[in-house]
Every structure is written in C-alpha cells, then in structure tokens.
Amino acid sequence: MxxxxxxxxxxxxxxxxxxxxxxxxxxxxxxxxxxxxxxxxxxxxxxxxxxxxxxxxxxxxxxxxxxxxxxxxxxxxxxxxxxxxxxxxxxxxxxxxxxxxxxxxxxxxxxxxxxxxxxxxxxxxxxxxxxxxxxxxxxxxxxxxxxxxxxxxxxxxxxxxxxxxxxxxxxxxYALVVKDRAFAAGAACTGCGRCAQLCPTNNIVLRSGKPVWGGNCTHCMACISYCPTEAIEYGKKSVGKPRYRLEAL
Incomplete structure (x- = not known):
C-alpha cells in the first residue's frame, strides 16, 4: 500500500x-x-x-x-x-x-x-x-x-x-513561521469554496462568501495554489509569484 x-x-x-x-x-x-x-x-x-x-x-x-x-x-x-x-x-x-x-x-x-x-x-x-x-x-x-x-x-x-x-x-x-494570519482573499474571490474543500485541517470556512482561516494551518499551500482566480495572497510575500500545482505542468 x-x-x-x-x-x-x-x-x-x-x-x-x-x-x-x-x-x-x-x-x-x-x-x-x-x-x-x-x-x-x-x-x-x-x-x-x-x-x-x-x-x-x-x-x-x-x-x-x-x-x-x-x-x-x-x-x-x-x-x-x-x-x-x-x-x-x-x-x-x-x-x-x-x-x-x-x-x-x-x-x-x-x-x-x-x-x-x-x-x-x-x-x-x-x-x-x-x-x-x-x-x-x-x-x-x-x-x-x-x-x-x-x-x-x-x-x-x-x-x-x-x-x-x-x-x-x-x-x-513551526512556532514562528507556520501561521495563517497573512492569508487573505481579495476582490477576485468568487466564493467557490475550493480552498475550504482542499484544506486538510478544516481550517477554512466561508463567511459572507469569503474564506476565513481559523488558526490551525499546516502551510500545505493548497488553498493559495488551487484558487481558480488567484484571489488568495499570503500578505505581500506571494504577490507576483506564480502559483505552483503539478497538474498545471
């Protein structure tokens, strides 16, 4: 297996x-x-x-x-x-x-x-x-x-x-870096819920049609990488960077 x-x-x-x-x-x-x-x-x-x-x-x-x-x-x-x-x-x-x-x-x-x-x-x-x-x-x-x-x-x-x-x-x-406070969805977010579906820790919920992170993040990067409109950013650190997911290859 x-x-x-x-x-x-x-x-x-x-x-x-x-x-x-x-x-x-x-x-x-x-x-x-x-x-x-x-x-x-x-x-x-x-x-x-x-x-x-x-x-x-x-x-x-x-x-x-x-x-x-x-x-x-x-x-x-x-x-x-x-x-x-x-x-x-x-x-x-x-x-x-x-x-x-x-x-x-x-x-x-x-x-x-x-x-x-x-x-x-x-x-x-x-x-x-x-x-x-x-x-x-x-x-x-x-x-x-x-x-x-x-x-x-x-x-x-x-x-x-x-x-x-x-x-x-x-x-x-883990103590200093693995935090989710910097995640946020911008105006391009459609409220599709893809990020919440993919989150392995059930850390993301939709409120008023926007994702909210709950403090139990493992930094797998699934939410930001699979957002279909690239609406999610990790503060300024992700701005302008390509989103990586293997399927795109």
Whole structure:
C-alpha cells in the first residue's frame, strides 16, 4: 500500500508513479486526515509513505496520523519525501516513528521536486518546474527499484547542518513561521469554496462568501495554489509569484 499526503501535487505524483510500477493500491492521507478517520488500513506487509518535507521533517499532521492509525499485517515501512531542496536529518525522526508504529524501518528516500512554499521561497514557473520534475525521475526510478527488490533505501547525508535544521530549528520554524494570519482573499474571490474543500485541517470556512482561516494551518499551500482566480495572497510575500500545482505542468 502507498499512503500519501500532498498539498500541491508533488507527493501525489511520486506516490502514483510508485503505485503503478509496483501494482500497489493508493490511499490519500489528505482525505483521512480531513475526515478524522483513524480506522485500520489494510496495507499488506509493505507500507510505503510518500509525503512532502515541512521544516526538514515529515509534516506533523502526517506523523500524528500515522501514530494513531493501525496497519494490520504491515511489517516494514519505507518513506519517500519530496522537497524543494533537502530534507535534513528527517531520517532520524522517521526511524523513531517507525518504532512507535511497530514496523521495521526500511529507510527514507529524497526526491527534489518544484518548490511550492510561496509563503517563504521563490516558486518556479511552468517550464522550470517541468525541468525539475524531469530531473527527479531517475531518483523516483531508483526508489522504485529498491522497493521492488524489497531492499532498504540507502542512508542519506547526515551532517551538522542536517541535524540542526531537523532538530532544534524544526519546532522554532513551526512556532514562528507556520501561521495563517497573512492569508487573505481579495476582490477576485468568487466564493467557490475550493480552498475550504482542499484544506486538510478544516481550517477554512466561508463567511459572507469569503474564506476565513481559523488558526490551525499546516502551510500545505493548497488553498493559495488551487484558487481558480488567484484571489488568495499570503500578505505581500506571494504577490507576483506564480502559483505552483503539478497538474498545471
């Protein structure tokens, strides 16, 4: 079974590639998390988790869900993490999570995909994004080959920088950066409700036909990236930047 969480399509794309190559079923964690569904998931012996990288680890809401859910029959777990540049020492925390899940840890693979974090970083345009995805294909293929052979992923880089960003920087980043106060919908908003439908934490509600954010944001960027009229901004940081979603490629 391939479980995936995805804000703007990167991890969904990688998960789909893996599932098709291995003949494994796909399960969206977005839907399960949004519904508060922790019912057992029949995964078979092999569990593959594909997620984006948030502050150099897997997203907290994904880790929380994995800790609460049950996976009858599962014995081994592999992690594939998409990122805009690097995942730091996420492997340390994935290994610990695997122990908490009662599963044998089979490694973490990094796949560099187009950056979507419009709240902080530069987001590539369509053509540059296509090139980045093309460069990612060999990494995806190597991960698939290891999975098909039942082998562990190769260990990743683990230097002082990696340990710092995934360690003490991660909680500081969440505390200081992962806020939704800067989100706002402008005059172009049609009140379609797409942002509320996509929000995995049910953090967005429509009031007087406009979205309002409720303080429980995970910064997946789905709302701002999928707004059909590009009416949503993240303060001044998103102004003039392209909205990234993989489907646009």
């Amino acid at each position: 391939v479980l995936y969480f995805s804000g703007t399509g990167n991890s969904r794309y990688v998960a789909g590639r893996v599932a098709r190559a291995l003949g494994e079923p796909l399960c969206s964690l977005n839907e399960r998390i949004k519904a508060g569904d922790y019912s057992p998931v029949e995964t078979g012996e092999r569990l593959i988790v594909v997620t984006p990288t948030y502050a150099w680890r897997i997203p907290r809401l994904v880790g929380d869900w994995l800790q609460k859910a049950k996976f009858p029959g599962a014995k081994r777990v592999w992690f594939l993490m998409t990122c805009g540049s690097e995942i730091g020492n996420a492997e340390k925390y994935n290994r610990a999570l695997s122990r908490e899940m009662g599963l044998s840890y089979m490694g973490t693979a990094q796949v560099v995909m187009p950056e979507n974090y419009i709240a902080l970083f530069r987001v590539p345009g369509v053509e540059e994004s296509r090139q980045i995805v093309t460069r990612a294909e060999p990494d995806i293929d190597r991960a698939i080959a290891a999975l098909a052979a039942g082998e562990a992923f190769a260990p990743l880089r683990n230097n002082l920088y990696d340990r710092v960003v995934s360690g003490p920087v991660n909680p500081v980043f």
